[in-house]
Structure formats: C-alpha cells, structure tokens
Amino acid sequence: xxxxxxxxxxxxxxxxxxxxxxxxxxxxxxxxxxxxxxxxxxxxxxxxxxxxxxxxxxxxxxxxxxxxxxxxxxxxxxxxxxxxxxxxxxxxxxxxxxxxxxxxxxxxxxxxxxxxxxxxxxxxxxxxxxxxxxxxxxxxxxxxxxxxxxxxxxxxxxxxxxxxxxxxxxxxxxxxxxxxxxxxxxxxxxxxxxxxxxxxxxxxxxxxxxxxxxxxxxxxxxxxxxxxxxxxxxxxxxxxxxxxxxxxxxxxxxxxxxxxxxxxxxxxxxxxxxxxx
Numbered sequence: 608x609x610x611x612x613x614x615x616x617x618x619x620x621x622x623x624x625x626x627x628x629x630x631x632x633x634x635x636x637x638x639x640x641x642x643x644x645x646x647x648x649x650x651x652x653x654x655x656x657x658x659x660x661x662x663x664x665x666x667x668x669x670x671x672x673x674x675x676x677x678x679x680x681x682x683x684x685x686x687x688x689x690x691x692x693x694x695x696x697x698x699x700x701x702x703x704x705x706x707x708x709x710x711x712x713x714x715x716x717x718x719x720x721x722x723x724x725x726x727x728x729x730x731x732x733x734x735x736x737x738x739x740x741x742x743x744x745x746x747x748x749x750x751x752x753x754x755x756x757x758x759x760x761x762x763x764x765x766x767x768x769x770x771x772x773x774x775x776x777x778x779x780x781x782x783x784x785x786x787x788x789x790x791x792x793x794x795x796x797x798x799x800x801x802x803x804x805x806x807x808x809x810x811x812x813x814x815x816x817x818x819x820x821x822x823x824x825x826x827x828x829x830x831x832x833x834x835x836x837x838x839x840x841x842x843x844x845x846x847x848x849x850x851x852x853x854x855x856x857x858x859x860x861x862x863x864x865x866x867x868x869x870x871x872x873x874x875x876x877x878x879x880x881x882x883x884x
Contacts, residue, residue, distance in 0.1 A: 683712045684783070687719065697727055709814070710739075717746050728764060737768045741863065748865035755795070758788045778823040783815030784832050812836050827856035831870055849878060 625748040643756035686709040687725045693702035706723040713719065724739035740761045745758045762785035769777035820829040837846040854874045862870060876882075 668859075670870070681706055683709065686712070700730060702725060703730055703732075714742070715746060717743060717750075720746070721757070724764070729842045733768050735772060737765065740764050740768070745863045745865050748869075755788050755792045759785055759792065762788065776819055776826075776857050779815050779819035779822060780826075780829055780832075783819055783829070786812035786815060787832055787836055790836075806840065809836050809840050813840075822858075825856060825860055827853045827860045827870070828866065829863065830856055834873070847853075847877070847882060850874065 611781060629836045641696055641722060672754060686705045690705035690709065693705060695698070703723070703726045706719060706726065710716070710720055710723050720739060720743055725734075727736035732829045744761050744765075747754050747761065762781045765781040766785065767777050768777075769781060776833060786817060788810055790805055793803060793805050793808055813833060816833045816836065820826070820833065823829065830849050834846050834849040834853055850873060851871075853870055856871055858868065
C-alpha cells in the first residue's frame, strides 16, 4: 500500500480522536540527515525526479501537537477515508482533491497538511504546494514545542519550489532560513564545535540571507532572520542593525503571522532594554 494511504488509513481506523494528535514524523531525508552531513543540508536542490521523492519525507505516525479537530462531522472524516482509498488505488489526483477538502475544514491538522503539500508538489501544483508549505511553517512556529525537523523540511521544499519558479530571492531566503533551523537542530546535539560546527552553519545562513536581502532590499523577512542569526553568533551590533531594518520594513513587506509577532516582541524588548534607540 502507498505510504500516504497507510498513514491515512491508520487515522481513519482509529477514529476522530486520532485526527488531532497525529502529526508526521519525518523519515530520514536530505533535510534531516543534514545535521550529521553538511552535503545533505536542509535545502534540496533541483526538481524531484523520482516518484518517491516528493512523498518520502512524510509518514503519519506517532504523537502530535495539533489541536483536536473542531469539525468532526461524518463528511469531514469521509474526506480522509476517501483520500486513503484513492491513494491505495493509486489515484493520487483524486486523493489530492479529498485532502484539500479535508485541510480546508481542518487547517490546523499538520499531519494531513504535510501529506497534502507533498502530493501537491509531486503532482506539479507548485503554487498551491508553496502556499501549503508556508502555512505549515506558521503552524510549526506556533506549536507549543517547535518541530525543527519539520521546519527544515518545509524550507527545503520551498527552496525546490523557488528554483523551479526561477525565483532567486525566495531560493536564497529559504536556503538561509533552512540553514538557521539546521543550526538549531545541531545545537540540540551538543558538542557545537565538533563535526559540522554550529558557528559554521550560522555563517552560511548569514551569507544566504545577505544574498536574499540584496535581491529584495525592501523585504523584512531576510532582515529578521539575519537578526536572529547574528544574535545567536553573539554579534550585538549587526544584530541591532538588522533588527532595526526588519522593524522598518515590516509595515511594507511580507512576514508571516508568527514571524511578525516574534519581531514585535524582539523590538519591544530591545526598546525596553535600550538596545535600540
């Protein structure tokens, strides 16, 4: 049985209560293996060529941090069941339709959301896939416990989509953000100066984000992540400068909801502590 179908069948068989706590645990992929090998960093390049590539990263299993679904109607659950049946039969396009309807009713369910995004990418629906991965980034950032591997995976997919679209700004931005989250994963392993040093990853992230800033000088997002990277590198002056630029650009450019809240908190804290004028 198709691995997506197997995961969805488990959700359906366990009943509605299983829908809330399910979230994908990412299997080993270039995005997650990068913690131990820089060459497989969280920013896969180029178009997925194998049918399994766009589906290999997500398996619905294990505990979840998504809230319990508020809509438990038979129609909603039926969409998940129909999607599982279509996947088992190899009809990925119709499965994608059912998953889209389910996600529209259950937008906070990351488990199904990841499956949906992967199928959209695999089927070539790049605009919709990008929207889903960006939405999942927000859900991951707002979760009670940030799932770094999921964020690495999402930004890796967003790099792929940006390269397919020929968008150099988005590619550099998501490569830099992916490296930042890779650094957070590396920091959790301990021994920051060992193989794949934490500081080296952060410097690479800063380089990619600086490129993104040069390509989109009026955008707040590269400035925000340059701030958090330089802050982690304990470089107070560049961190202050990028925080100020992020704040100035925020009103006129894109930040997702979670990033905007984080920027507001950081800016207010910096003002209270007289870190910025």
